[in-house]
Amino acid sequence: MSSIKDTSIWILSGIKYVIEGMNDSQIDKMVEMILEAQNNKILLLGAGRSGFVGRAFALRLMHLGFRVYVSGETIAPAIVPNDLVIGISGSGRTRIVVTQAEVSKDIGAKVIAVTSHADSPLAILSDQVVEIKGRTKEDPDIDYTRRQITGEFEMAPLGTMFELSSAIFLDSVIVELMKLMGKSEVDLRKRHANVE
Numbered sequence: 001m002s003s004i005k006d007t008s009i010w011i012l013s014g015i016k017y018v019i020e021g022m023n024d025s026q027i028d029k030m031v032e033m034i035l036e037a038q039n040n041k042i043l044l045l046g047a048g049r050s051g052f053v054g055r056a057f058a059l060r061l062m063h064l065g066f067r068v069y070v071s072g073e074t075i076a077p078a079i080v081p082n083d084l085v086i087g088i089s090g091s092g093r094t095r096i097v098v099t100q101a102e103v104s105k106d107i108g109a110k111v112i113a114v115t116s117h118a119d120s121p122l123a124i125l126s127d128q129v130v131e132i133k134g135r136t137k138e139d140p141d142i143d144y145t146r147r148q149i150t151g152e153f154e155m156a157p158l159g160t161m162f163e164l165s166s167a168i169f170l171d172s173v174i175v176e177l178m179k180l181m182g183k184s185e186v187d188l189r190k191r192h193a194n195v196e
Contacts, residue, residue, distance in 0.1 A: 022130070031180070035177070045086065046071075050088040051070075053167045055070050058070050061174070063191045080109070082108065092113060092116070101122055111126040112129075116134055
């Protein structure tokens with residue numbers, strides 16, 4: 001088997017481990033808050049690869065009929081009280097995400113933090129935290145002895161485990177929302193871009 005396949009299998013196994021360790025009540029509360037936002041706007045915050053994960057999630061929320069926007073896009077409107085803001089940051093310390101979440105809270109929006117660190121600035125200011133464990137780009141180096149004992153290797157550099165786990169988790173949130181909203185793939189396809 002090629003080393004690329006070995007790495008892929010290792011990463012998939014790691015994602016399974018990360019998602020199995022997530023807190024069910026945090027997940028349920030996030031889903032509840034998204035459903036409560038059906039008559040409001042949802043804004044996704046994220047930088048770098050976490051921003052890409054947020055964009056993918058925003059696309060699926062749009063397919064479900066939510067009024068969803070991504071921070072930094074020219075069409076993102078003003079946030080008002082009771083809108084929902086979802087910040088994705090493995091470290092929970094990404095300055096632009098934390099600052100935008102702080103401003104959103106000051107306005108009166110509800111904030112969900114998707115992060116690996118429940119004690120981070122983003123998590124502390126949020127109304128709800130969804131913890132997705134996984135090495136982030138800012139975690140300290142893992143020493144050689146610990147890697148040998150735990151089997152941890154740098155097969156997933158920087159924030160890869162958080163980002164991929166977040167992407168799979170958020171796609172799974174979409175499936176749960178589909179069930180709760182009585183939507184099918186046919187319904188989602190109606191809102192899919194047709195000028196491609």
